[in-house]
Amino acid sequence: MDGWILAFDFGGTKLSAALLPLAALSESQPTWTAQRRVFSPANGDARDDLQTMIRLGHELLAGRKATAVGVSFGGPVDAAAGMVRLSHHVPGWENAPLQALLAAEFAAPVRIDNDANTAALGEWRFGAGRGVADLLYITVSTGVGGGWVLNGRPWRGHQSMAGEIGHMVVDPGGPLCLCGKRGCVERLASGPYMAQDYNAQRPNADAPITGELVARLAAQGDETAVRILRRGAWALGVGIGNAANLMNPQLFVLGGGVTKSGELWWDVVRQTARATALPEVAVTIVPAALQDDAPLWGAVALAYRIYD
Ligand SMILES: [Zn+2]
Structure with missing residues (x-):
């Protein structure tokens, strides 16, 4: 060829x-x-x-x-x-x-x-999703975005707007998101928003910190960082569990910088997604391969x- x-x-x-x-x-x-x-x-x-x-x-x-x-x-x-x-x-x-x-x-x-x-x-054709028919890919980075492959084809929705799991509301009384709604997955789980929340709760910290640093501080046992990282992972897990109930895909593939936050983050995402989805609905979550x-x-x- x-x-x-x-x-x-x-x-x-x-x-x-x-x-x-x-x-x-x-x-x-x-x-x-x-x-x-x-x-x-x-x-x-x-x-x-x-x-x-x-x-x-x-x-x-x-x-x-x-x-x-x-x-x-x-x-x-x-x-x-x-x-x-x-x-x-x-x-x-x-x-x-x-x-x-x-x-x-x-x-x-x-x-x-x-x-x-x-x-x-x-990821479906060359990475972590090879061989499956359906998956939701989610990137958790400066924002939270998602893309569907269903039945071996991209599924974009009526206006090419499908997959916006980042703006799924998981806490209607939560903090304001850039999209104008409150308590979106992105508002709680993205790197910059986790950093913003840490800086707001620890105004006396030596210097403003990043999402990556929140994860590192959490790994060192900083209680504020642990709480913020867990809340972000919880928000994503709720979003994944609801997406699983709605669409029942074979696989969830997670990529982006925040997915390098360590075992605690992955455990909370998986446990929350499992607890949110119906018992009969399988929820398999794996890291992206291609980054x-x-x-x-x-x-x-x-x-x-x-x-x-
Ligand atoms: Zn939003």
């Missing part, structure tokens, strides 16, 4: 591109022919990011022709229309026809989707199997 798949990952702060020969798709552990990752320019806009990505793509192809192009975008996407809705990190992406722009540039079919959906597809590369591998799957 001759040909090349070009994969792009427009992250909030990083731009990644990779090239894979079609023949590698039959391998159990395919590896990139070439991969590039650069930081998105500070104070840059959509035009800067797009020009950088186009340059990286042509550098990787080095005169070869792309058979298909897959794109993961860090923000809301209308996958059916091939349009980016907006970026929360980079200005100028409002209603950008990214699919058409790249199709014209590389003279190849292009498919785009948001990063949670592509990461779900990547930062999941959206790129998902972009390959998106490009290769032209999903509608």
Whole structure:
């Protein structure tokens, strides 16, 4: 099978591109022919990011022709229309026809989707979800996002908005989330919000801390950090248990920086999800295998199997 798949990952702060020969798709552990990752320019806009990505793509192809192009975008996407809705990190992406722009540039079919959906597809096709029919992928990082694969296909919902487990409300009287609601999973479980809550409860701490530090302090026995980390894991567990009751997927795959918070975090997520789901509903939760590369591998799957 001759040909090349070009994969792009427009992250909030990083731009990644990779090239894979079609023949590698039959391998159990395919590896990139070439991969590039650069930081998105500070104070840059959509035009800067797009020009950088186009340059990286042509550098990787080095005169070869792309058979298909897959794109993961860090923000809301209308996958059916091939349009980016907006970026929360980079200005100028409002209603950008990214699919058409790249199709014209590389003279190849292009498919785009948001990063949670592509990461779900990547883990399903190449990572922790290989061989299952249904999974919910959840990234727990600066935000909490999710993407479904159902019956071996991405499932995006009516408006490409399915999988938003981060804004499932688990504590209606809880703290205010950026989305305007209270007690969302993301408000309690994401790294920046856990750090914000720690800083608010420990105003005399030496310096403002990050989500990663909350996990490290919890491991050292800091009671405030333990309480905040447990609450975040509990919130995610409630969300997973409810999702299990609603959709009964075979597998939940968790990726993102917060999932590196240690055994306590994983235990609370699993126990809470188990306690929230009906006794008859199986809840299997595993760590992601591809981590930062999941959206790129998902972009390959998106490009290769032209999903509608
Ligand atoms: Zn929210």
